[in-house]
Amino acid sequence: MLRQGHLRIVAISIAMFLLAPLAAGAATATLPSWNDDAARRSIVDFVEAVTTAGGPDFVAPAERVAVFDNDGTLWGEQPMYVQLAFALDRVREMAPQHPEWSTTEPFKSALAGDFAGIAASGDKGLLELVAATHAGMTSDAFTQIVSNWLATARHPKTGKPYTSMVYQPMLELINYLKNNGFQVYIVSGGGIEFMRPWTERIYGIPPENVVGSSIKSKFEDTEGAPRIIRLPDINFIDDGAGKPIGIYQHIGRRPIAAFGNSDGDFQMLEWTTSGPGRSLGLLVHHDDAAREYAYDRQSHFGRLDRGLAEGPQRGWTIVSMKDDWKQIYAP
Amino acid sequence: MLRQGHLRIVAISIAMFLLAPLAAGAATATLPSWNDDAARRSIVDFVEAVTTAGGPDFVAPAERVAVFDNDGTLWGEQPMYVQLAFALDRVREMAPQHPEWSTTEPFKSALAGDFAGIAASGDKGLLELVAATHAGMTSDAFTQIVSNWLATARHPKTGKPYTSMVYQPMLELINYLKNNGFQVYIVSGGGIEFMRPWTERIYGIPPENVVGSSIKSKFEDTEGAPRIIRLPDINFIDDGAGKPIGIYQHIGRRPIAAFGNSDGDFQMLEWTTSGPGRSLGLLVHHDDAAREYAYDRQSHFGRLDRGLAEGPQRGWTIVSMKDDWKQIYAP
Numbered sequence: 001m002l003r004q005g006h007l008r009i010v011a012i013s014i015a016m017f018l019l020a021p022l023a024a025g026a027a028t029a030t031l032p033s034w035n036d037d038a039a040r041r042s043i044v045d046f047v048e049a050v051t052t053a054g055g056p057d058f059v060a061p062a063e064r065v066a067v068f069d070n071d072g073t074l075w076g077e078q079p080m081y082v083q084l085a086f087a088l089d090r091v092r093e094m095a096p097q098h099p100e101w102s103t104t105e106p107f108k109s110a111l112a113g114d115f116a117g118i119a120a121s122g123d124k125g126l127l128e129l130v131a132a133t134h135a136g137m138t139s140d141a142f143t144q145i146v147s148n149w150l151a152t153a154r155h156p157k158t159g160k161p162y163t164s165m166v167y168q169p170m171l172e173l174i175n176y177l178k179n180n181g182f183q184v185y186i187v188s189g190g191g192i193e194f195m196r197p198w199t200e201r202i203y204g205i206p207p208e209n210v211v212g213s214s215i216k217s218k219f220e221d222t223e224g225a226p227r228i229i230r231l232p233d234i235n236f237i238d239d240g241a242g243k244p245i246g247i248y249q250h251i252g253r254r255p256i257a258a259f260g261n262s263d264g265d266f267q268m269l270e271w272t273t274s275g276p277g278r279s280l281g282l283l284v285h286h287d288d289a290a291r292e293y294a295y296d297r298q299s300h301f302g303r304l305d306r307g308l309a310e311g312p313q314r315g316w317t318i319v320s321m322k323d324d325w326k327q328i329y330a331p
Numbered sequence: 332m333l334r335q336g337h338l339r340i341v342a343i344s345i346a347m348f349l350l351a352p353l354a355a356g357a358a359t360a361t362l363p364s365w366n367d368d369a370a371r372r373s374i375v376d377f378v379e380a381v382t383t384a385g386g387p388d389f390v391a392p393a394e395r396v397a398v399f400d401n402d403g404t405l406w407g408e409q410p411m412y413v414q415l416a417f418a419l420d421r422v423r424e425m426a427p428q429h430p431e432w433s434t435t436e437p438f439k440s441a442l443a444g445d446f447a448g449i450a451a452s453g454d455k456g457l458l459e460l461v462a463a464t465h466a467g468m469t470s471d472a473f474t475q476i477v478s479n480w481l482a483t484a485r486h487p488k489t490g491k492p493y494t495s496m497v498y499q500p501m502l503e504l505i506n507y508l509k510n511n512g513f514q515v516y517i518v519s520g521g522g523i524e525f526m527r528p529w530t531e532r533i534y535g536i537p538p539e540n541v542v543g544s545s546i547k548s549k550f551e552d553t554e555g556a557p558r559i560i561r562l563p564d565i566n567f568i569d570d571g572a573g574k575p576i577g578i579y580q581h582i583g584r585r586p587i588a589a590f591g592n593s594d595g596d597f598q599m600l601e602w603t604t605s606g607p608g609r610s611l612g613l614l615v616h617h618d619d620a621a622r623e624y625a626y627d628r629q630s631h632f633g634r635l636d637r638g639l640a641e642g643p644q645r646g647w648t649i650v651s652m653k654d655d656w657k658q659i660y661a662p
Contacts, residue, residue, distance in 0.1 A: 062537060139579055183539070196583045206393060207583035208514070217579060219572040219598055226598070226605050228579050235580075241550040248470055248548060248559050249566075250581065252527045252538035267550055270557050 031176055032326075033169040039282075039324040042317040043173065046280040050256065051180050057278040061181035065255040067247060067268060068174070070188035070195060070212075072261040072302040073284055074203060075166045076155070078293040080115070081301055082162050083194050086149055088113065090133035098132075107132070115300065131232030134191065135215055139228040143197045150198060163202050168330045170259070170284075174203055177257070185255075187211045187246055189239035189264050193230075211250045213238045243268035255279075261286065262302040269307075269316060281316035283307045288322040362507055363657075364500040370613075370655040373648040374504065377611040381587065382511050388609040392512035396584050398574075398599060399505070400591040401519035401526060401543075403633040404615055405534060406497045407486070409624040411446070412632055413493050414521050417480055419444065421464035429463075438463070446631065462563030465522065466546055470559040474528045481529060494533050499661045501590070501615075505534055508588070516586075518542045518577055520570035520595050524561075542581040544569045574599035586610075592617065593633040600638075600647060612647035614638045619653040 034040040049057035050064065071077040091101070091110045101107030106125035109117025118125060134142070155165055174184050186205055188195060192212030199205045214235040217228050238246040244267055247255065258265070258272035261284040269281035285304065287294050296304040311318055321328065365371040380388035381395065402408040422432070422441045432438030437456035440448025449456060465473070486496055505515055517536055519526060523543030530536045545566040548559050569577040575598055578586065589596070589603035592615040600612035616635065618625050627635040642649055652659065 062531075192580070192583070200393075208581070210583065214580060217576055219575040219602065221572075221598065221601065224605075226575070226601050228575060228602075241552075244550040244557070244559060245548055249523070249545060250539070252523070252541065267552065267557070270552065271550065271559075274555075274557050 031169070031172050033172055035324055035326055037324060039317050039319045043176075043280065043282070046257065046278065047176065047180050049278055059256055059277065062183075063253060063256065064177075064180070064182040065185065065251060065253050066177050066182045066257040067185045067187040067211075067243075067251075067255045067259070067272065068170070068205075069260040069262070069265045069268070070186050070190055072286065073167075073259055073265070074170050074174075074186070075162065076292065077302045078286075078295065078299075079156060079301075081190065083190050085153065085156075085162075086146070086194065087129055087133045089149060089153065090145075091129070094132070127232070127234065130215065130234075134194075135230045135232040137230055139193070139217065139230065142193055142230055146194055147197045163198060165329060166202055167284075167325075168327055169325045171203065171330070173259070174205065178204070182257070183209070185209045185211060185247075185251060187238065187243050187258075187268060189213055189237070189243075191215075192238075211238060211246045213242075239264045241267045244271040247271070258282070260284070260307075262304050263306050264302075266307055266310075269311075270314075273314060273316065281311070281314065282319060283311055283316055284319045284321060287320050288325075288328065290322075291328045292321060362500065362503050364503055366655055366657055368655060370648050370650045374507075374611065374613070377588065377609065378507065378511050380609055390587055390608060393514075394584060394587065395508075395511070395513040396516065396582060396586040397508050397513045397588040398516045398518040398542075398578060398582075398586045398590070398603065399501070399536075400593070400596045400599070401517050401521055403592040403617065404498075404590055404596070405501050405505075405517070406493065407623065408633045409617075409626065409630075410487060410632075412521065414525050416484065416487075416493075417477070417525065418460055418464045420480060420484065421476075422460070425463070458563070458565065461546065461565075465525075466561045466563040468561055470524070470548065470561065473524055473561055477525055478528050494529060496660060497533055498615075498656075499658055500656045502534065502661070504590070505536065509535070513588070514540070516540045516542060516578075516582060518569065518574050518599060520544055520568070520574075522546075523569075542569060542577045544573075570595045572598045575602040578602070589613070590615070591638075593635050594637050595633075597638055597641075600642075601645075604645060604647065612642070612645065613650060614642055614647055615650045615652065618651050619656075619659065621653075622659045623652060 030044065031040055049055060050059040052058055068074055071081050088110050091107055095101050095111060101111060106118045106121035106129050110129060150163055153162060154160060155162055158165065177184055184205055186195060186199060186209065190212050192210055192214045195210050195212055196207035199210055200207065216231040216233040216235045218231060220227050220229055243265065254275045255272045256275065256277065257280040258269045259282045260269060273279045273281040283304065285296065286292060295302065296308060361375065362371055380386060381390040383389055399405055402412050406413065419441050422438055426432050426442060432442060437449045437452035437460050441460060481494055484493060485491060486493055489496065508515055515536055517526060517530060517540065521543050523541055523545050526541050526543055527538035530541055531538065547562040547564040547566045549562060551558050551560055567577065574596065585606045586603045587606065587608065588611040589600045590613045591600060604610045604612040614635065616627065617623060626633065627639060
């Protein structure tokens, strides 16, 4: 047994020697796109506190749940939500088969790219838009439609694919948390099935870790080829006070870290940071007109008002994209 | 570099030498409570096929999703579902505060333990029972109520805690799949929040990997202490054709292995085994009156009729508890 013990020590020593340069490289590379200021420090302090075994704030890995909003937090939401751009493109593509759309709302406004007109059609109009563009096909067909669209669609301002316009500092944050034993989820107001086809490839977050809004669906067993059909009825709206409910239904644990950018994330941060033990709430403030967009209290998409007013006194970190991020997108 | 390469090989060789006895031990211990017959072989053949790198049936670990029904598949469901026993105990406990229950259905029948009377009150009666026993409290309070009950409740026939009456061969199967890179989920007709407090401790399946039926809930932000309140409205019934939908909503991947015991699991197995690539469907047949219970086509709880009739021709494994399992419960 002594000999085995010796061999084990030799093996461990050799392994440590071989791996040491890698580990040192990883340590210096923590959050490299973040300036070394208060925002970055609040993240690192939190992660070090909850991962220090024996420390007063230690949290077991299974309970290290981190939730990220998507639109405006991980990728852009201006000049409109990406999923809205998808819906409008779908309407344009399907319009030849629906001549009546040229004179009926909300399709007339959708075809004209007239947001005010779409908004004027109210919830009923929005639901009709969702029904026409997101329902009536199988689950597999919808996945394919989303994947095909994302492969060819381009952002109207930059001309780049939407999936290349994800925020590099947030990608680093996701990886930093995962490397520290966190379970990372997306909890988005966007459609769950609109996100799942690509979140693993783009963010490293697998489909089962995506929570979002959804329409209903049904299982059909016709002619021995079972399929899931998407229905034109709202199932769940994962926004505002819906986000803690989405978390309860889907994850079943209270997060200890929550990341958002709009008032639609307020209750998610509130729920997260009012739990027992140490927690982290963080809001990304879009204040960088030169490198991205600058908007908050008056924005149609991603309005941030209450979060700016109450966030600091609640101990939440407010990230200035302009001051806290060295770069917005991956080079 | 040559020297580092040599050291690496030495380290790996030593590590393999040290770990070899452990690996051999693990191999001989695969599914030890299963008799070495066709049922066990169908499982092992499947797992070896989908985990053999380069083989025709190889499935990447991320796509190795296995789903297990709970009642009758992982633990017992006779003489009634455990959750129904919980509801009846809750009614008895709360009855002193509800004198009207002694004369109104379904509470009168519930207090008398009269299943036929409860069933006669229909969906409306069942919903009233659920509302009275599962709603009206916070999420945290319900977790505590379930945990307290499970710690003291005893099975009427054996006098043992319900959590000790889980099927040892199925525990081994869960571990065997996890050890082979599978993601293991529960997909149960039972209440998701009734299961989550204990599935990790008993089965090694964490709360986020539990899919089930649910009632609605709402987020309340009163007096700075946010909380989630459980509401007396059905949200989702995860049974029959609902199971593929629960899988679609919650997991977002099609499973490659599904394990059940009743016709409520039929569509889950159908969806799983009609996917592309190799798959496994398995039904546990309760045919062991001596060691557990014997029931199928005529049972009130866990009826198995269509599955017995169609399962074999669909290539599903039918497990005889009597013939295929060396033991039912952990010793």
